Amino acid sequence: MPPTDIFTLEVLRDYLLIGAALFALGILGFLSRRNLIVMFLSAEMMLQGVALTLVGFGRYHGNWTGQILTIMILTVAACEASIALALIVILYNRRSSLDVTLWQDIREAGVPATPASLITEEAEPVDAAPGPESYPHLTPAGVEPAHPVEPWIERRS
Amino acid sequence: MDVIFQFIGSVLGMTGTYAVLLGGLGTYLLLPHRHGAIRPRAAHGAGLIAVAVGLLIYMTYWRPPGLFLPAVFLYIFGAPSLIGAVLTITSRDPVASALWFASVVLSTAGLFLLAEAPFLAAGTIIVYAGAVIVTFLFVIMLAQMEGKADYDRAARSPGWATLTSFIILWCLLATIATLKTGETIGTGIHHLARNRMEPEKQLLRSRDLDAYIGSPDATMTSVVRRAVSPMSQIANLRPAEGEAAANPDAPSVMVHRPNVAGIAASMYTDHLASVAIAGALLFVALVGAVAITNPRMPVRPSSSDPAQSAAIGSIRP
Numbered sequence: 001m002p003p004t005d006i007f008t009l010e011v012l013r014d015y016l017l018i019g020a021a022l023f024a025l026g027i028l029g030f031l032s033r034r035n036l037i038v039m040f041l042s043a044e045m046m047l048q049g050v051a052l053t054l055v056g057f058g059r060y061h062g063n064w065t066g067q068i069l070t071i072m073i074l075t076v077a078a079c080e081a082s083i084a085l086a087l088i089v090i091l092y093n094r095r096s097s098l099d100v101t102l103w104q105d106i107r108e109a110g111v112p113a114t115p116a117s118l119i120t121e122e123a124e125p126v127d128a129a130p131g132p133e134s135y136p137h138l139t140p141a142g143v144e145p146a147h148p149v150e151p152w153i154e155r156r157s
Numbered sequence: 158m159d160v161i162f163q164f165i166g167s168v169l170g171m172t173g174t175y176a177v178l179l180g181g182l183g184t185y186l187l188l189p190h191r192h193g194a195i196r197p198r199a200a201h202g203a204g205l206i207a208v209a210v211g212l213l214i215y216m217t218y219w220r221p222p223g224l225f226l227p228a229v230f231l232y233i234f235g236a237p238s239l240i241g242a243v244l245t246i247t248s249r250d251p252v253a254s255a256l257w258f259a260s261v262v263l264s265t266a267g268l269f270l271l272a273e274a275p276f277l278a279a280g281t282i283i284v285y286a287g288a289v290i291v292t293f294l295f296v297i298m299l300a301q302m303e304g305k306a307d308y309d310r311a312a313r314s315p316g317w318a319t320l321t322s323f324i325i326l327w328c329l330l331a332t333i334a335t336l337k338t339g340e341t342i343g344t345g346i347h348h349l350a351r352n353r354m355e356p357e358k359q360l361l362r363s364r365d366l367d368a369y370i371g372s373p374d375a376t377m378t379s380v381v382r383r384a385v386s387p388m389s390q391i392a393n394l395r396p397a398e399g400e401a402a403a404n405p406d407a408p409s410v411m412v413h414r415p416n417v418a419g420i421a422a423s424m425y426t427d428h429l430a431s432v433a434i435a436g437a438l439l440f441v442a443l444v445g446a447v448a449i450t451n452p453r454m455p456v457r458p459s460s461s462d463p464a465q466s467a468a469i470g471s472i473r474p
Contacts, residue, residue, distance in 0.1 A: 014221075022261070024322045024325050028319060028321075028323075033246060034308040037254070038245075041254055045258065048265050052269075055274050064419055067276070067420055070277055074280060075438060086446045086450045090450065097306075097308070119311050122191050123191065125191065125197065
């Protein structure tokens, strides 16, 4: 009779529950946030949830397959990070913003567009910090020199 | 009609329903959005309280392992990972999002350690911490507004997104919470027919499948034989040695293989094709990233001059 394993089904269930919650929250972040970088982080969080599930299953079955599949997930995540960050740099250089709704002109045919005015109306108002603002007062000296408005566009092309 | 009422009754009778409801409500309030006439600070406070209560109810589903320290560390690593996940997707400041995601990764690595995967814990911290630090640098370079940007303060249809993802979470919870172990149903060849008819109703450990070797189903036998091969096991049974060996009733002991050596042995025998595919994938991603970041000047059909069409392509905001 083999000795009983302390990693019982109840412990496996903990891992599955935490992994499921991470996955669902990652979906929520990817669907609702508009910052490209936060969307990228949410996708990575979904991968974390799946990795947790795989490691738990591998430990429950007592073989290495779960851990090896997680190493494959790490590989895919590294590829995803390189491609996604390259895309983010390119997209930022085109529109000088990380907002993903600026790219809705490449959406599927037949899907209605979100007007930009609606987005601005729905933005949360900024809470003013209590207390008086204090900025250092600098004496202006000389004439403001002429400088390019968008230096990064000149640098790219 | 009775079926519908029964279903609603069973849904409302599940504790997890309230955890999912409270968590969804709290996350909706925490997401950056204009919530009518409610002041943002009041909405955040209510959202935080709702998420905390929902998480506490969700944690009642967790069953800690028998030993004291693993049980403590399960809660120490499990709860912060979920709190960090909520704060990652609701922070207005992308820098804060990246830092909260780092906390999620660290907690997950701790859970890997608890599941006896130390190599993966180290690998996750190294790979993800590297990736997160690179992302962090991107955030600092690209987003100078520090959470004051419009698009960081307005989520895209937060209500529908919350509803979708928390319905998915509820379905996963309802599936996982009713998992049964194979031992309650029984193992052995005479249970084979029933087990194969209802595979999703139970979870057999692969090392409990020894009984299936020699069953009439040839496919089943080969699958099981591969699953229980000694090379792919974390720990192998070995008869007791030394003084205990003299006693015929002495229990055999589980001999654990070293972690890295075991992973490597299994990876280069059972999963050799996956290693080759992963290498090819990394190579393609490398080529792709280089090709994306150094684009050639696009030549439009209307003009043959690359410089001119590049001027058309670049958009001044």
